[in-house]
Amino acid sequence: MLNICLVGSGGVGTIAALVLEQSRQARVTAVLRSKYAIVSEKGVDITSVDHGEVTAWKPYRIVPSIASAIPDDQNGAYDFLVIAVKALPELMRSLTKDISPLITPRKTAILLLQNGLGIEAPLSEQFPSNPILSGVSMIGSRFTSARTVYHEDPDELKIGAYFHHESSLPREEQARAARCFVEAYSAGLADATAKGTGASCILVDDIVAARWRKLLWNGTFNTLCTLLRISVGELIRSPGRDTLLKPAMREMVAIAKAAGYGHVVDEAVVKQTLEGTPGTSAFRPSMLVDLENGRPIELEVILGAPLSVGRKLGVSTPVLDQVYALLCVVQWTLTRGP
Ligand SMILES: NC(=O)C1=CN([C@@H]2O[C@H](COP(=O)(O)OP(=O)(O)OC[C@H]3O[C@@H](n4cnc5c(N)ncnc54)[C@H](OP(=O)(O)O)[C@@H]3O)[C@@H](O)[C@H]2O)C=CC1
Numbered sequence: 001m002l003n004i005c006l007v008g009s010g011g012v013g014t015i016a017a018l019v020l021e022q023s024r025q026a027r028v029t030a031v032l033r034s035k036y037a038i039v040s041e042k043g044v045d046i047t048s049v050d051h052g053e054v055t056a057w058k059p060y061r062i063v064p065s066i067a068s069a070i071p072d073d074q075n076g077a078y079d080f081l082v083i084a085v086k087a088l089p090e091l092m093r094s095l096t097k098d099i100s101p102l103i104t105p106r107k108t109a110i111l112l113l114q115n116g117l118g119i120e121a122p123l124s125e126q127f128p129s130n131p132i133l134s135g136v137s138m139i140g141s142r143f144t145s146a147r148t149v150y151h152e153d154p155d156e157l158k159i160g161a162y163f164h165h166e167s168s169l170p171r172e173e174q175a176r177a178a179r180c181f182v183e184a185y186s187a188g189l190a191d192a193t194a195k196g197t198g199a200s201c202i203l204v205d206d207i208v209a210a211r212w213r214k215l216l217w218n219g220t221f222n223t224l225c226t227l228l229r230i231s232v233g234e235l236i237r238s239p240g241r242d243t244l245l246k247p248a249m250r251e252m253v254a255i256a257k258a259a260g261y262g263h264v265v266d267e268a269v270v271k272q273t274l275e276g277t278p279g280t281s282a283f284r285p286s287m288l289v290d291l292e293n294g295r296p297i298e299l300e301v302i303l304g305a306p307l308s309v310g311r312k313l314g315v316s317t318p319v320l321d322q323v324y325a326l327l328c329v330v331q332w333t334l335t336r337g338p
């Protein structure tokens, strides 16, 4: 049995915990914080495109804080720590310190299940002797009340080792941790895979490339839909498709190309994305959902980070620069306090 701790039991984290426990290869200790009391008492009801109706579900162990998840004689050291909180710089800065007691050097692999670019570096600096794994998730899953989860888009997860500090941690050890996680997660998806829901968990060699590929979507659709407060379909039907979305995508491709990732995003991918996104889609990207709920948006990891790569490499990004400047003001309205 893999001993796994989950920090960030939201839409993504809860489905990950369910899948891992369904594998019968893992037991999950979930840190729940705000939902601790209600979920301890009644469990979570999940309506899932992959797993059907799951009622009153609880992971192996629920704890109300990171401090109460610290390994003890009864609950030994963790094999994996899965982080699925929103990737907000301040939150991640404090979390990186808070999770220290949960990490056993050379044993616990840390997996980031989050959107964005460059999110692994602070963790790899803080924990040089632990494998850092990175997960790029295409899923649609959210809490619709304190104890109900609506999971609408199949779980398509790519996992890879971040490969850092090869001097203190052999590459093979990092790869082994990634493989082990993917095997357990895939076992947990077996029923969904058999039903043909489209769920999958695959091991990738270059997870940073997978992040650039996803950024083409997040960095443009998330940001523009948020600024304009419209769905993906509305953006596609609107004049903004050609005046904002397409140029923004081309700028993201230019940055990725300059950074050495032109093989994963190019003009063909832009065309395919624009043509493959239906104008009827009512989908609201996670950044827009955050705005509509008055929560801070993941602006820095989704747009700030690629723009800063672009600046260093001398790439011109006039549209994305304006989008970023406008969203900085939106972020200010969301975080300035009363
Ligand atoms: N939801 C989706 O469909 C998708 C999300 N993603 C990405 O996945 C990541 C997670 O997103 P999502 O699941 O939607 O996020 P949610 O907002 O649903 O959940 C985040 C969870 O983190 C918890 N949390 C926040 N801070 C702490 C802390 N310091 N200690 C412990 N728990 C904490 C929150 O608990 P509390 O309630 O106590 O604050 C909350 O339950 C993001 O990077 C997102 O962009 C990627 C693809 C799709």
Ligand SMILES: CC(C)(CO)C(=O)C(=O)O
Pocket (backbone or CB within 6 Å): 115, 137, 138, 139, 140, 217, 218, 222, 284, 285, 286, 287
């Ligand atoms: C692309 C998508 C919908 C994938 O789950 C996402 O990451 C988001 O809305 O932020």
